[in-house]
Amino acid sequence: MTIASGPSQGPRIARGGKAIYGAPLGILMLEARFPRIPGDMGNAGTWPFPVLYRVVRGASPDKVVLKGAAGLLPNFIAAAQELVHLGAEAITTNCGFLSVFQRELATAVGVPVATSSLMQVPWVQAMLPPGKQVGIVTVSAATLTRAHLRDAGVPLDTPVSGTEDGREFFRVLIKAEKDDMDIDLARQDVVDAAINLVERHPSVGAIVLECTNMPPYAAAVRSTTGLPVFDIYSMISWFHAGLRPRTFP
Structure with missing residues (x-):
């Protein structure tokens, strides 16, 4: 108006x-x-x-x-x-x-x-110093395909870590096994995926959270990894x- x-x-x-x-x-x-x-x-x-x-x-x-x-x-x-x-x-x-x-x-x-949220990856990469790269934490690494990355402008060699092996986050959000959620367990699943990411890829200098349900846990990921964290909220x-x-x- x-x-x-x-x-x-x-x-x-x-x-x-x-x-x-x-x-x-x-x-x-x-x-x-x-x-x-x-x-x-x-x-x-x-x-x-x-x-x-x-x-x-x-x-x-x-x-x-x-x-x-x-x-x-x-x-x-x-x-x-x-x-x-x-x-x-x-x-x-x-x-x-x-x-x-x-x-x-x-x-x-x-x-x-x-x-x-993956559309942020090229922006964040441009801010990092030489030798560092963006890493992605996703709800499901197994099904985040090259097409998903390509269509968001993400380099196909970007390292990815998922929450599939966690106890709560993937089970509640994707499997829909229950309507309630243990917030602490969900947070730990996301943090664990981020820890796994940086341990496997020491070159990761910033993290982008793919899942739009992850912003409540971004501060915990930042605190644990010491890296900048970007998500759908940012x-x-x-x-x-x-x-x-x-x-x-």
């Missing part, structure tokens, strides 16, 4: 055309029931600005993470178009594995699209800053 300036004593005219105002960022959500604690992308209280959500029906974590989101592109396009129709000026998603839909979604909606905060630049007096 814009407000046109008029004469000093004249009316101010509000310009419409959308259904919802004041929330320029739309988030495409997977269909899931696990807890979304503060810091999780799907918890609206995580964001210091309003956002619009749309659940993509049929897009379970299992189908997206373990089965390559096969057959789900039309569902994501329809949901993204609905968010734009409501008033979203940019679109993101709550699963880093949706990088495979980056080009198609951006083409379909005609607004800026950032499908995956990326979307940057993304939103371009949509609504701060106004300085």
